[in-house]
Amino acid sequence: MDINPITVEELNKYIKNKIDSDEYLNNVYVKGEISNFKLHYTGHMYFTLKDEKSLIKCVMFKSYTGYLNFMPKDGMKVCVLGSVSVFERDGVYQIYVKAIKQDGIGSLYEEYEKLKAKLESEGLFAESHKKKIPMFPKTIGVLTSSTGAVIRDIINVSTRRNPNVRIRLIPVPVQGAGAEKEIAEGIEKMNKEKLADVLIIGRGGGSLEDLWPFNEELLARAIYESEIPIISAVGHETDFTIADFVADLRAPTPSAAAELAVPNISDVKYTIDLYNNRLKTALKKKVQLMQLRYEKCMTRRVFKEPLQKINEKYILIDNLVKNINTFITNKLNNARMSLSKNVTKLDALSPMKTIARGYAITEKDGKIIKKIEDLNIGDSINIRYIDGVAKANVTEK
Amino acid sequence: MKDDISFEKAMTDLEKIADELEKDDLDLDTSVKKFEEGMELSKKCNEMLKNAEKKITILIDGEEKDFVAKED
Numbered sequence: 452m453d454i455n456p457i458t459v460e461e462l463n464k465y466i467k468n469k470i471d472s473d474e475y476l477n478n479v480y481v482k483g484e485i486s487n488f489k490l491h492y493t494g495h496m497y498f499t500l501k502d503e504k505s506l507i508k509c510v511m512f513k514s515y516t517g518y519l520n521f522m523p524k525d526g527m528k529v530c531v532l533g534s535v536s537v538f539e540r541d542g543v544y545q546i547y548v549k550a551i552k553q554d555g556i557g558s559l560y561e562e563y564e565k566l567k568a569k570l571e572s573e574g575l576f577a578e579s580h581k582k583k584i585p586m587f588p589k590t591i592g593v594l595t596s597s598t599g600a601v602i603r604d605i606i607n608v609s610t611r612r613n614p615n616v617r618i619r620l621i622p623v624p625v626q627g628a629g630a631e632k633e634i635a636e637g638i639e640k641m642n643k644e645k646l647a648d649v650l651i652i653g654r655g656g657g658s659l660e661d662l663w664p665f666n667e668e669l670l671a672r673a674i675y676e677s678e679i680p681i682i683s684a685v686g687h688e689t690d691f692t693i694a695d696f697v698a699d700l701r702a703p704t705p706s707a708a709a710e711l712a713v714p715n716i717s718d719v720k721y722t723i724d725l726y727n728n729r730l731k732t733a734l735k736k737k738v739q740l741m742q743l744r745y746e747k748c749m750t751r752r753v754f755k756e757p758l759q760k761i762n763e764k765y766i767l768i769d770n771l772v773k774n775i776n777t778f779i780t781n782k783l784n785n786a787r788m789s790l791s792k793n794v795t796k797l798d799a800l801s802p803m804k805t806i807a808r809g810y811a812i813t814e815k816d817g818k819i820i821k822k823i824e825d826l827n828i829g830d831s832i833n834i835r836y837i838d839g840v841a842k843a844n845v846t847e848k
Numbered sequence: 849m850k851d852d853i854s855f856e857k858a859m860t861d862l863e864k865i866a867d868e869l870e871k872d873d874l875d876l877d878t879s880v881k882k883f884e885e886g887m888e889l890s891k892k893c894n895e896m897l898k899n900a901e902k903k904i905t906i907l908i909d910g911e912e913k914d915f916v917a918k919e920d
Contacts, residue, residue, distance in 0.1 A: 610904075618904045619905075621907045723897075726862045726866050730883055733866065
């Protein structure tokens with residue numbers, strides 16, 4: 452055999468080139484279990500990724516390890532993202548890892564579902580426990596990061612709706628380990644010192660891991676215990692955290708939370724004006740109605756001609772008086788007539804009339820003598836004539 | 849003004865009074881009383897709006913300071 456051999460170095464270089472030019476191997480996502488994990492003092496990480504049947508060497512350089520939000524350790528189930536390449540010196544191929552994700556995303560999700568079910572069965576999400584967001588809170592308490600878009604959005608929206616709104620921020624971390632504890636403590640502080648009428652807890656959207664503090668039981672309980680109503684604004688529209696379920700109101704975004712917490716002052720003013728007008732109109736209508744009733748009443752005859760009744764009585768009295776007059780006059784006339792009749796009758800019976808015709812009356816001792824036997828010889832008598840009295844003596848009978 | 853009545857209460861009362869006053873079964877005396885009550889309430893509501901204290905503060909370690917938004 453007269454073929455020129457190549458060097459080991461050349462072979463490894465050839466293999467490396469082959470592998471590096473393979474697009475598939477440039478970007479692999481592999482799951483497995485970590486073993487032989489070593490954190491070198493330089494900050495690089497060396498480990499082996501294995502499953503039941505196979506293993507592959509992995510290296511993760513310091514420039515990437517800074518992004519890890521957990522410390523890998525042996526036995527941990529992970530997914531690694533990286534490229535496969537060859538370490539020429541040792542003639543080994545390995546994964547140059549750029550990112551590691553705990554293969555717990557599945558289990559993280561399970562954990563979330565488990566906690567959600569547990570808290571739900573305990574009644575932490577119960578509608579009946581939800582507190583009403585006050586209509587006009589004087590102070591809005593905000594628990595979020597003091598930097599970033601969230602607090603700016605909340606301030607912008609709030610002050611636009613009510614230029615006089617009072618906002619009190621307790622800055623808290625909204626991601627990373629222990630964030631839930633600080634948020635919970637913030638809620639407790641707000642409650643204990645009565646620092647706000649309504650609370651907004653929130654952060655912008657992010658990965659499930661980013662939002663994780665809002666899925667912690669500790670925070671869920673702190674929200675449940677809060678006497679101040681809480682509006683949650685975690686993530687965006689579609690991300691629901693446990694905190695969202697426990698909160699008294701869930702807003703899809705921090706801006707929406709501010710809208711829910713702060714009433715638009717011009718709307719409120721308008722509503723008050725509306726009530727004002729309703730009051731005025733109602734009273735005016737009432738007064739008009741009363742006026743109308745009064746006027747209608749006053750047009751009735753008794754008020755219009757108050758003397759009528761009296762005049763009617765006068766007529767009645769006049770009539771009576773007239774009646775009495777007539778009666779009296781009649782009676783008088785009757786009496787008169789009766790008198791004149793009697794006088795005539797009396798006149799007819801008067802003895803003087805008889806005397807006038809030539810008769811005379813004989814009187815003895817003032818008595819009229821009707822028979823001769825009443826006279827004795829020698830009696831002195833008076834004989835009355837129409838025009839005088841003659842004295843005589845009885846000489847014979 | 850005393851804060852002895854919440855804004856909600858004032859608004860709810862105001863609405864109730866407006867409803868009552870719009871019904872025809874109140875006598876004039878009561879109507880006038882209700883009207884005055886309602887006007888008083890609406891004044892209160894307006895004052896509450898005006899009296900809100902504009903302030904944006906940040907509370908760090910129990911110390912309250914004016915908050916100025918910073919860029920990231």
